[in-house]
Amino acid sequence: MMIRVENLYAGYGKIEALHGLSFEVDEGEIVTLIGANGAGKSSTLKAMMRLAPPEAPLVSRGDILFKGKSILPLEAHKVVEQCKMTLVPEGRRIFGNLTVMENLHLAAWTRSKEEIAGNLERIFDLFPRLAERAGQQSDTLSGGEQQMLAVGRALMTGCSVILLDEPSMGLAPLLMYDMFRTLKRLNTESGLTIVVVEQNARLALEVADRGYVLNTGEIVAQGSSEELMRHSHIKEVYLGG
């Protein structure tokens, strides 16, 4: 197992958000966490990324193992460096006052020039729109383009595990499908391990290998995507009948 979350309890101050969460992600898999608002999906990703409170929850019990080693003592930038794992955060969080190119270069700041060059080509191949807008200040991009930049930026870090927090948020349906198709392509062509948190459960399950269903900080169902899609209760609650 590449990532193993074991009996994770975490919360914000006195409010506990995750009550004993356990799940696994294997190398080269697409795993999705689905659930309603406030189920603890984003908190799980933030905790896995080791972001600092108060924005992220504080882990009180349990463990997060990366290739068998606990990453709880690490800070987020160390997780990026050592585990090659990064996050595409909710709401994109691109650097608005920098250009598209500067955003991408900043993401690659730990890497050599040769690595960057190959990576840039790949990103512009996946998202030709970004190449067109390379010199543009990134807060002038449209929502869809900003999401592409957020994903492109995550790829620029050279990470092999990418956590995505609601990549479809605020996108038109067509762009949403494009985004997930690109994620699938990254997974099959580059062997990227992807953990995606999504409100749009049907879309997420279509590309994912396996899924976990969260409800108020606990995992209530799990299985392969097909199993979850067939599951009558899940169908009713998350897939709209």
Place this chain on the structure above:
Amino acid sequence: MSMSGRLLRIVLILLGPALAAAACRLAPILNEGHLSPAHTALIYGGLFLPLAAGAAAALSARLPACLFFILAAGLVMAAQLRFLDNYFLLVIMTMGINIIFASSLNLVNGYMGEFSCGHGGFMCVGAYVGSLISMAFFTSSKLFGASLLPPHLAPLLFPLVLIGAGLVSALFGLLVALPSFRTRGDYLAIITIAANYIIISLVENIDFIGGPRGLSGMNKTVGAMREVAEMPWMLIWVLTAVFASIVFLYRLVGSTYGKSIPAVCQNEIAAEIMGVNTDRVKLTAFMVSSGLAGVAGALYAHVYSYVNAQAFSILKSTEALVMVYMGGMGSLSGVIMAAAAFTLLVEGLRFAIPFINSLHILPAGYEISPVWKWVLIPLCLILLMQFRPEGLLGNRELSHFFPRLNKWMKRTSSEEEPDAHSGNK
């Protein structure tokens, strides 16, 4: 860069100190007064111009750098030949010190988006530490006894004073930053104001460095430099320090490492998940900023030959804030322009008010008091904030408004154009 180009640069870099040493040797002879002014001008021209052009070409083959060196060499020569009076030189040096002071604050308040308002405190540390180092190294004083180094080395080793002052101020910056960077925004502002007050009270209560009476032992170092060669040494060091700090800041904010400073300002989490160690970036930026303020302080002490802690009170910190907000937060060229303009405004009003009084346009018996200066300057700031709240240039550089400047900012590549160095023949 080609091999020969690199070699040429190394030779030119070595040529600078060699010529400076030669200047030190020659200058006493020149000052004997046997030579006609024209003759003197010729010799000094011969000394300074190659030095300036060589250093400009060697350090950076960019046009602004060369222009700066030519301007600096012109100023130094004019000062040497006494074309400029001491007051004018003092204004120029104050301007230089203000440029370093304001552009260093800009790193924290502009690029990083924090609000530090105790910058004067770090300048104070630099002023005192610089003075003490210079007293210990180059002068025999009651405080430190005999000088550690022979005083005639002062003209060449003066940078040690600046570097020492900068390092200690940076350490003080670290001391302030470590506890306060867990908090942001208003809290940092309050903590830095407190630090400013603490530093000043501390200095005022250490008796052996003069306490509230101030310190003036460093003027012997300036005297020692003068004794070696009668040259405008402080002007030379101010100009050198201005050049060095601007190049340093320009390179820093243009580098990928430097880009992480505005990134931290924009979004700390996003920076962190790109692998940026945000805590370290913040500390580094704050240390660089306070270190450069210390360099400005050391220069200030030697230019005025006297320091007093009260000169670096919250008023001084406010001056730095005014210059940064006037120039535009996060714009290096804007803040440089603002610092120059602010110095001229403060000094200009010194003359404008008596001048208006001398016109007798006011009814007899009425006069404008010089205190009006401190009404007019804040008023200018209020008007600026009202009509151009982003400052002169906003967060952009001068080259954004005049795109042609971009062409000049590029390095003239030495391989294709060997002519770039022809000025040194």
